[in-house]
Amino acid sequence: MSSDPGERPWWTAAVAYQVYPRSFCDTSGSGEGDLAGITAHLDHLSWLGVDAVWLSPFYPSPMRDGGYDVSDYCDVDPRYGDLAAFDHLLAESHRRGLKVIVDWVPNHTSDQHPWFQSSRRDPDGPHGDWYFWRDGTPDGPMPNNWVESLTFGPTWSWDDVRGQWYLHNFYPSQPDLNWSNPAVQDAMFDTLRFWLDRGVDGFRMDVINLIGKDPALPDVDPDYVGLPQVILNDRPETHELLRRIRTLLDSYPGDRLALGEVAMLDIGSILGHLGTPQAPELHLAFNFPPMRHPWAAGPWREGIAQTERDYGAAGAWPTWVLSNHDIARHRTRYGGDERIARAAAVLLLGLRGTPFVYAGEELGLLDAEVPEDRRDDLAGRDGCRAPIPWDPTPTHGWVRDDNWLPWPPETVTHNVTTMTGDAGSIAHLYREMIALRKAHPALKSGSLELLDTDPDVVAWRRVDGDDVVVVAVNFADSPRPAPTSAATLLSSVATIGSRGETASETELAPYEARVSEV
Ligand code: GLC
DSSP: OOOOTTSOOGGGGOOEEEEOHHHHOOSSSSSSOOHHHHHHTHHHHHHHTOOEEEEOOOSSOOOTTTTOSOSOTTSOOTTTOOHHHHHHHHHHHHHTTOEEEEEEOOSBOOTTSHHHHHHHHOTTSTTTTSBOEEOOOTTOOOSSOOBOTTTOOBSEEEETTTTEEEEOSSOTTSOBBOTTSHHHHHHHHHHHHHHHHHTOOEEEETTGGGSSOOTTOOOOOGGGTTOOHHHHOOOHHHHHHHHHHHHHHHTSSSOOEEEEOOOOSSHHHHHHTTBOSSSBOOSEEOOOGGGGOOSOHHHHHHHHHHHHHHHHHHTOOOEEESOOTTSOOHHHHTTSOHHHHHHHHHHHHHSSSEEEEETTGGGTOOOOOOOGGGOOOTTSOOGGGOOOOOSSSTTTTSSOSSOSSOOOTTTTTSSHHHHHTOTTSHHHHHHHHHHHHHHOHHHHHOEEEEOOOOTTEEEEEEEETTEEEEEEEEOSSSOEEOOTTOOEEOGGGOSSSOTTOOOOSSEEOTTOEEEEEO
């Protein structure tokens, strides 16, 4: 947690926690979370021991894409509070030693953004060339064969006002900004400065690989028809922009993080967006491919091996994430068994790299069932965005019982108050794992070597000098042999049994994950 020259930047030792502001806690009675609700619960983050909080967008927005449709980059949506509430949240976070990462959505604005409104009305005006406009007729054909990333419809919509097609790699309400225009670059760099000047510690950069585009916007190759640009687009223009963004961040005192969402499919393309030591780009990028693995030892072993190999060769620092606001929660994806969610916590927090915990996963939350008439997101991502239950009462620490989305299941037991009061709960497991990472240099920053094990077990050794720790995860619902090198069980983090109980030295119980000191 230091920015002293020669020391590792804070994010390599950090556990980060993602807050989706609309779902965290409502203090106003609107039925939607707000910034004051986040500030009110910062002590929970301190209790868990996380080091940084990433806030999903809280900017003014018509909320067609949950706030990833921004209509003003330099303000707070009134539903969440105001800039004073943000400054208070930032100050209260810093007072607790928590870094604050804000979401930056540079690829597109909302169609309600004044820039787009000006662009559609006045092609020759100051914003005429700030978006991608193409001639044609409303009946088609479309300017190219791209599909957008959320519903896989066309990336082009016809605008009656300007009488042209405009490009949107997400919903039609999210027109893509034309980053080849220097005026767009300047305006967007200013939005970074706005938040840096307020004191934020970094940015999570939304779909950052999309900002540089081939100016010809060519059709995708026949082999890739139907795949969205967000997984395909890898352009020199983006790398050039990222180098400038990095220079801007590095010009500020302290370590300001550039964390990119590069939702590409292969690790090589993701790594490419970190640049080189001579020409650095992002500091960190989300490593999403493992998030797509099923709960099975084979894919995880291979995913860990590949990450180690590729990141090792590039001298880069990995990230790990199991859940976020775009995908069903991992307990739901893995079938719902809480023992698996517990083992997954040890997996996430035992690997080499910066882990990201999505608010509520420390409670072992499942996705909410969202009936048809209460759906908010067209792409069906509501289940993982359900309100966080803070206590067992009917309003669960919110003002109302009926909020913008229904509660997740099991709220009587799976809420913060009940779980923090139960030393055997999954919330305590997260806390203990995070504490263990801090106490063991091997877990925080040590090397990682996969061990030969039973096919249903993934185990690895972490080493930093004399500190040697073995993590073993049994992916099977039946006992499996424990790795022989696992010597002294750090029993408080065994996922089965309660603190102090000894599990078998030689055998992992069904879905047991454990951390041992060698
Ligand atoms: C990112 C966000 C997602 C959003 C999309 C468009 O993938 O995580 O929620 O819909 O970008 O901004």
